[in-house]
Amino acid sequence: MKSRFKKQGYMIIQALVFGGIGLVLIGGLVGFAQVNIKAARLFVMREKAFQIAEAGVEYYRWHLAHAPEDYQDGTGAPGPYVHNYKDKDGNVIGSFTLTITPPPVGSTVVTVISQGKVNEDASISRKIEAKMAIPSLSKFAVVANAAMRFGEGTEVFGPIHSNEGIRFDGLAHNIVSSAKLDYDDPDHNGANEFGVHTHLRAPPQTGTNPNFVPEEAPPSTLIDRPDVFMAGRLFPVPAVDFAGLTADMAGIKADAQANGFYLANSGALGYKIVLKNNDTFDLYRVNSLLSTPGGSCSNNVTARNQVGWGTWSVGTGGGALTLLGNNAFPANGLIFIEDHVWVEGVIDSARLTIASGRFPDNASTRTSITINNNLTYTNYDGQDVISLIAQNNINVGLKSPDILQIDGALVAQNGRAGRYYYNSSCGTEHLRNTITLNGMIATNQRYGFAYVSGLNGALVSGYNIRNIIYDANLLYGPPPSFPLTSDQYTTISWREL
Numbered sequence: 001m002k003s004r005f006k007k008q009g010y011m012i013i014q015a016l017v018f019g020g021i022g023l024v025l026i027g028g029l030v031g032f033a034q035v036n037i038k039a040a041r042l043f044v045m046r047e048k049a050f051q052i053a054e055a056g057v058e059y060y061r062w063h064l065a066h067a068p069e070d071y072q073d074g075t076g077a078p079g080p081y082v083h084n085y086k087d088k089d090g091n092v093i094g095s096f097t098l099t100i101t102p103p104p105v106g107s108t109v110v111t112v113i114s115q116g117k118v119n120e121d122a123s124i125s126r127k128i129e130a131k132m133a134i135p136s137l138s139k140f141a142v143v144a145n146a147a148m149r150f151g152e153g154t155e156v157f158g159p160i161h162s163n164e165g166i167r168f169d170g171l172a173h174n175i176v177s178s179a180k181l182d183y184d185d186p187d188h189n190g191a192n193e194f195g196v197h198t199h200l201r202a203p204p205q206t207g208t209n210p211n212f213v214p215e216e217a218p219p220s221t222l223i224d225r226p227d228v229f230m231a232g233r234l235f236p237v238p239a240v241d242f243a244g245l246t247a248d249m250a251g252i253k254a255d256a257q258a259n260g261f262y263l264a265n266s267g268a269l270g271y272k273i274v275l276k277n278n279d280t281f282d283l284y285r286v287n288s289l290l291s292t293p294g295g296s297c298s299n300n301v302t303a304r305n306q307v308g309w310g311t312w313s314v315g316t317g318g319g320a321l322t323l324l325g326n327n328a329f330p331a332n333g334l335i336f337i338e339d340h341v342w343v344e345g346v347i348d349s350a351r352l353t354i355a356s357g358r359f360p361d362n363a364s365t366r367t368s369i370t371i372n373n374n375l376t377y378t379n380y381d382g383q384d385v386i387s388l389i390a391q392n393n394i395n396v397g398l399k400s401p402d403i404l405q406i407d408g409a410l411v412a413q414n415g416r417a418g419r420y421y422y423n424s425s426c427g428t429e430h431l432r433n434t435i436t437l438n439g440m441i442a443t444n445q446r447y448g449f450a451y452v453s454g455l456n457g458a459l460v461s462g463y464n465i466r467n468i469i470y471d472a473n474l475l476y477g478p479p480p481s482f483p484l485t486s487d488q489y490t491t492i493s494w495r496e497l
Contacts, residue, residue, distance in 0.1 A: 139475055
């Protein structure tokens with residue numbers, strides 16, 4: 001009997017032990033379930049907060065589409081700005097808070113930080129940062145409203161587009177596009193060729209074909225030519241609204257008169273501006289230009305349709321220039337001159353637009369801008385930007401250096417960016433070595449800094465090597481009052497904070 005009572009007590013202990021273990025396991029399962037439920041609820045709340053934050057970004061993108069220059073959410077007061085967020089039934093389930101940073105001077109980039117919260121749990125929030133901007137005209141390295149020819153020796157880093165056609169015999173590192181499926185190349189006789197085509201002979205051949213090239217014309221199949229078009233060629237594509245891309249010269253004039261630097265007609269031949277890296281510029285009145293050397297220097301001008309031909313080089317005599325003074329760069333970065341302008345020099349951490357125009361606008365009195373010496377930046381990270389906007393032409397004159405560098409965005413509103421034809425009678429400067437353009441070119445008429453023989457492609461005037469390097473900093477950080485491609489903001493970056 002004694003032994004039986006001992007066994008019964010032992011079983012009670014076992015029941016208690018296993019019961020305790022069971023309770024612990026059940027408690028653990030209950031706790032695990034509670035954690036999962038809490039985690040699921042937290043996940044749902046965080047997802048709601050995230051979507052509310054996204055709604056805040058989309059709301060402000062919509063707001064900017066209707067009020068592109070309003071960075072205060074329509075309140076006229078500094079933020080942050082809080083908006084309730086409702087579900088489909090109109091119930092307020094949360095809110096988003098917007099912190100808006102306007103574009104820095106010379107940029108179109110707006111920074112929007114949206115913090116989303118849910119009413120069910122105020123401790124839960126998500127933040128999104130989005131940067132929005134309006135792209136400027138400088139989305140291209142070269143954009144033209146006329147047929148273009150890029151000869152041998154031309155190397156372009158950046159997109160190229162023409163509303164007409166493009167013959168490209170150099171090396172393009174980016175896409176070359178045209179609005180035309182095919183067109184009549186004005187540099188030779190024959191049938192129409194592709195909207196973007198080349199006369200450069202395919203390797204292992206060398207040189208160019210001066211005549212019509214059947215394989216570069218419809219109905220031939222387009223040949224892949226990575227030796228010329230490294231990123232390919234596209235045609236036809238939508239035309240660029242060139243009239244809408246040219247700057248509002250009257251608007252720039254008004255802004256320069258109000259808060260910038262404005263000069264009326266010089267009463268002479270124009271003005272010369274020498275930019276300095278201390279945020280000032282020397283201003284001269286141009287009294288005389290270099291006369292044409294040699295009677296035959298101007299031959300073939302009429303045949304080449306060289307309207308406005310001249311040396312476009314300031315004279316070297318003692319009275320050629322009159323110093324008018326040294327001036328500080330204007331606060332709004334705008335310099336407007338109602339006369340011809342010659343520009344050179346260097347800037348350091350400056351943003352300038354120099355525009356030249358004469359009003360009322362008349363084709364016979366339109367003004368041009370000429371660069372006969374280096375025009376350069378100190379910084380190439382977007383701190384320095386220059387735009388030259390001419391009512392007529394952007395010129396490089398006869399007396400330009402053998403190695404010439406131009407940093408900036410060049411816009412020829414009604415004329416062309418380039419150099420006039422100078423033959424050997426004009427002096428040794430008729431042939432030059434290298435021109436490097438770091439920025440972009442917009443030209444209404446056919447651009448060109450070199451002239452080649454139609455038979456063998458040999459250089460007969462201008463710069464033998466033409467380097468055009470696209471400055472991507474201009475796209476969303478253009479110079480003051482530089483033309484934009486639209487009034488709509490696009491999202492250029494997005495991240496969760």
